[in-house]
Amino acid sequence: MASNTLAPTLLDLVGSTPLVELPRLSPSPRVRLFAKLEGQNPTGSIKDRVAKAMVDVAEASGELEPGRRLLEPTSGNTGISLALVAKLRGYPLTCVLPASVTDERRRLLRLYGAELVESPAEEGSNGAVRLALELAERDPSYFMPFQYANEANPRAHYEGTGAEIASALDRVDVLVAGLGTGGTLMGAGARLRDSFPEITVAAAEPLPGDEVMGLRSLDDGYVPPILDVSKLDRKLLVSNEESVSGLRLLLEREGIFGGVSSGAVVHAALRLAGELDEGVVACILADGGWKYLSAGFWDADDVESAMERSVWW
């Protein structure tokens, strides 16, 4: 993070997030755990990097010009990041989001000036993607950065997130990040593999609850175009309950208040760290817990039922 320097605009403070050691979470003194705190970006999530990069690239190519409107399917963080970038660069923004997202995120998006269109809760992120694609097709004044297929997304993580970790650490044996669009894992994974060829790139993937899954058909399976699963070395499924136990552990032991996907990443990282005799595990924590405070899972006894019916990351 830039210290004692003057930033010309808030967008100049995107990236260069802190990397902190997690000594109280590490399973053994010979295995060192580190966390990249992406919640320290200007709007509080890793998506600031992606939003800024996608708009920069579209402006540079001439595709995005004054007079156009930004449109993006998002269940929250990307929308909030795009709202900041759109505001400072002078574009209106419409976000398509599943009706199930938390109130904080909805309110934040409106406060930043975004217009909201809701897609059916039970269709999750896939439903938001489908609806946004339809809207973009009907109205050519929309410019859709579309983080799922935009190469600027993984590139932001190659040149930013991954490069920052590579310059901070002399050794990385395992990288763990959440699997959403695949941008973080593809970009940061590739950059770290350049520096540490033997690295294991591991994805933490959410196990959706029955109610979320139940209304989909297999044909709905959507694999983001930027995601090349063959570039992943491990892929671990993490339940809501395991994510929340990871979050509680992170807060209890290290004082870090993470978002739901951070809990999943910690859970997966501890499992992988347990397989090592010695080494370095780097985790990317995508956001903080603030935007999930209204969710009922923090002190719920039955986490799974408190989290049913929603998409969390």
Added chain:
Amino acid sequence: MAAVRIPPTLRAEVGGLRHLDARGDTVAEVIDDLVERYPALERQLLEDGEPAPFVNVFLDGEDVRMLDGADTPVRDGATIILLPAMAGGL
């Protein structure tokens, strides 16, 4: 014997069951055992005799594609989750 968790989208094919026990020393054998007992699953799980790309098979929480795929050994008492592919990404 492995415990297989059936996702809601496939329960109609197995008479509404949420969990099934299946036999097999590898992932492929477990899936073959399921398909043999519930032929309606074949179209949902296999493509050209191989596990279909849009179905993720997780063995004890880990995607078998990152292990040895359909040849991944299945220990007695393992848990298998079948999961249709889907995106997240906030």
